[in-house]
Amino acid sequence: MSELPDRRLLLVHAHPDDETINNGVTMARYVAEGAHVTLVTCTLGEEGEVLVPELTHLAADQTDQLGRHRIGELSAAMEELGVTDHRYLGGPGKYRDTGMIYDDERNAAVPHETRPDSFWQADLLTAANDLVPIIREIRPQVLVTYDQFGNYGHPDHVKAHRVATYAAALAAARSYREDLGPAWDVQKIYWVAMAESVMRESLRNLREAGDTTTFEGMDPDGPFGPFITPDRFVDCVIEADGYLDRKMNAMKAHATQITVDGPFFALSNNNGHQIWGSEAYRLVKGTAAPGPDGLEHDLFAGLE
Template structure:
């Protein structure tokens, strides 16, 4: 049995960004851990009956999203950790930063606004405790540029770079060809009367979308999509789940295709480790 650690900024990121890999390795019998660094206090609430939680004094959204996270990780079958505390303990050391320029970004506990070294030290303590065979987090741009995602990437890199014998680091990347396929699928399968927007072939792509050759690891497992959708439904404040797709507060749909791409990264240099030959089918060294 192998052990994997996924490090994320907010509740729901674990299922949105890496749910396929998590479920794939759980179903293989691996020991999977998720470290969440904030409680997503600045999340944009979708359901009208929960809108009163957004931006309310005392951060009631954090309490609600913590419960959502607990339900989601129970579906995923992983061991959950919060940065700086146990999953059943007090609040994490840091708070959701919101976007650059927001009032939340200036909060004294904002994750992205604090010094990097203390964040990395807390990540390092979790890595030391769990002793994973591989650590997984965002690409250097945090998937789509969220400052908390970028801070988590940087903290994971620093934590591993300072270890004498660090586990391999994998970052999330999406092959460009998959984006084209997914947009075509969405156009064919998402009814126009849903009220959600389907991205066109010419719409911009996220910074995490790269040329196919840069992706060294692929997890392709359509059998886990039903459970991924169940876990996403636990995050009801943040995600709307359709038949094979989801939408966030921006109203743009994304496909749940049962596949995710990753690449090995050198934590000391930040350089991607180029693959040789066929991509690995899984995240561990022995995966063919």
């Protein structure tokens, strides 16, 4: 690889489309600013539902070709965002989408039965060893992944969190696996977040507009589950600043998974911008460098 730019960002996600929903604006912004953005996707998303009627035959319970199809969707999405360095953990298809069920609290959970080749069943050290050489090659100052709950409980999100966390620690150890490259210590690690205030205001606007189906069952003034982050834990917010269209186009590229013209994404202009154009993060390693409003607006803030 040729000499890398001074700023380098690594994102570790579970399935194709997770990166765009959570970090599309962020990725597009840093690519545009000349940073090196690397995406590592842990599975092909083979167990996803298929929203395009003429492609339902690709589903896992039919021809089981959805994963291969989603490779193309991810490539198209990355083209929209300008990301040229996107990889699959251990190579495409090494770790299979685990799938999910909903528990009694309506959070995602591990299915009662999982395949031996599922990401959930993968040995943690083996999976981490597939990520360590990427960290040591790219030498990112910033790593982005999920929190310990995987945002909403999906087992592959939880596993991606564990793999990224373990791999970052191993990659920094000078004495660990010299064959995987020189040690590299990631300076800042962030977990993706959905800020409570943003969700409450967006829900309130939807309910006042008569929409009772989007985010059904969520009360703007009621308790939220663990997938919502209290504002006091949000350290950094990246705003759209002209990149929302790229994010929405990248969402459209994930056509089997996302219906961009449906109510979930086609909210009122202000509401849609607020939810999808504002990406929040929790800093869990490194030193925050907040601005006058108490927040960072740059994942590289404070780094030389």
